Amino acid sequence: MSMLSHLVDESHAAVLASVDSSGRPHIRWIVPGFLSDKNGAVYTVSVSSYPKIEQLLNNPHAEMMLQTPGLNKIINLRGIVNILDNPSIRSEVLECLGERLHAFWRSAMPRDDLVVLEFVLQEATYYVPMNNSRLTLDLS
Numbered sequence: 092m093s094m095l096s097h098l099v100d101e102s103h104a105a106v107l108a109s110v111d112s113s114g115r116p117h118i119r120w121i122v123p124g125f126l127s128d129k130n131g132a133v134y135t136v137s138v139s140s141y142p143k144i145e146q147l148l149n150n151p152h153a154e155m156m157l158q159t160p161g162l163n164k165i166i167n168l169r170g171i172v173n174i175l176d177n178p179s180i181r182s183e184v185l186e187c188l189g190e191r192l193h194a195f196w197r198s199a200m201p202r203d204d205l206v207v208l209e210f211v212l213q214e215a216t217y218y219v220p221m222n223n224s225r226l227t228l229d230l231s
Contacts, residue, residue: 175207
């Protein structure tokens with residue numbers, strides 16, 4: 092987990108993929124973070140009226156990709172997304188993500204409609220493209 096946590100800190104962003112009810116994939120940028128007392132999950136925030144929320148309610152299986160700015164380390168994560176509408180956890184996640192949410196705040200309104208996406212990790216694949224190495228771990 093420390094490698095993943097380090098990559099989240101270094102990249103500041105990730106791509107989240109989900110599918111709609113007709114099976115079409117959708118990807119979007121997110122700002123991921125970890126909560127120190129909750130191992131095995133990555134957290135982000137969204138707005139409850141965004142299409143990804145309905146997609147994840149219908150099919151909570153998702154994939155996330157993080158990479159370093161130099162593309163020398165890449166991690167693909169697979170897991171289940173829980174949508175949490177709890178003021179306490181929302182406050183904790185917002186404090187964790189802090190100032191990395193600049194782009195999100197410009198596009199997300201109203202702020203009182205925020206939910207937390209809890210990405211529960213099941214599998215991780217770590218790539219080092221320059222070494223042509225790949226390691227897949229079962230995290231469930």
